[in-house]
Amino acid sequence: MATYNTPYEALGEDRIRQLTSAFYDIMDSLPEAAGIRAMHGKDLAPMKERLAEYLTGWMGGPQIYAEKYGSVCMTSPHAGFSIGPAERDQWLLCMERALDAIDADPELREMLKEPMFAIAEMIRNTD
Numbered sequence: 174m175a176t177y178n179t180p181y182e183a184l185g186e187d188r189i190r191q192l193t194s195a196f197y198d199i200m201d202s203l204p205e206a207a208g209i210r211a212m213h214g215k216d217l218a219p220m221k222e223r224l225a226e227y228l229t230g231w232m233g234g235p236q237i238y239a240e241k242y243g244s245v246c247m248t249s250p251h252a253g254f255s256i257g258p259a260e261r262d263q264w265l266l267c268m269e270r271a272l273d274a275i276d277a278d279p280e281l282r283e284m285l286k287e288p289m290f291a292i293a294e295m296i297r298n299t300d
């Protein structure tokens with residue numbers, strides 16, 4: 174029986190920020206993620222912020238990203254990068270490790286599993 178209805182209810186804005194901060198720190202240091210790290214700029218701080226804003230809305234909280242940038246479509250911001258299954262899986266691996274880093278409980282992980290895969294798969298733009 175679920176103790177919350179949305180991932181946002183489980184985490185709140187502060188832990189979503191901790192999650193995205195851990196996510197990019199992991200991307201920055203994990204050898205397996207070097208491929209996708211190289212696609213990003215030197216300073217990951219702005220990305221920590223933008224992903225937190227995005228995920229807050231995506232997880233069922235306030236639509237901060239949509240209000241700021243006018244869209245939640247993730248296709249165009251990624252269109253300039255070649256993202257295949259390997260890149261998708263590197264991204265998902267960083268997210269797994271980031272969920273470990275914030276001690277996400279099993280119920281939350283289960284709730285996120287399929288939608289996280291689905292959105293990463295939707296962003297994939299090459300084989």
Ligand code: HEM
Nearest residue numbers: 209212213214223224227250254256260261264292293296
């Ligand atoms: C599938 C593998 C993915 C790769 C390789 C990837 C890579 C990237 C790269 C290279 C950027 C641009 C960074 C920069 O401007 O320096 C970016 C931006 C972004 N990504 Fe991803 N991404 C992936 C999946 C995702 C997913 C699943 C989400 C959301 C759940 C996401 C959310 C974002 C956001 C919010 C931005 C900022 C867009 C903007 O406002 O400019 N990405 N991503």
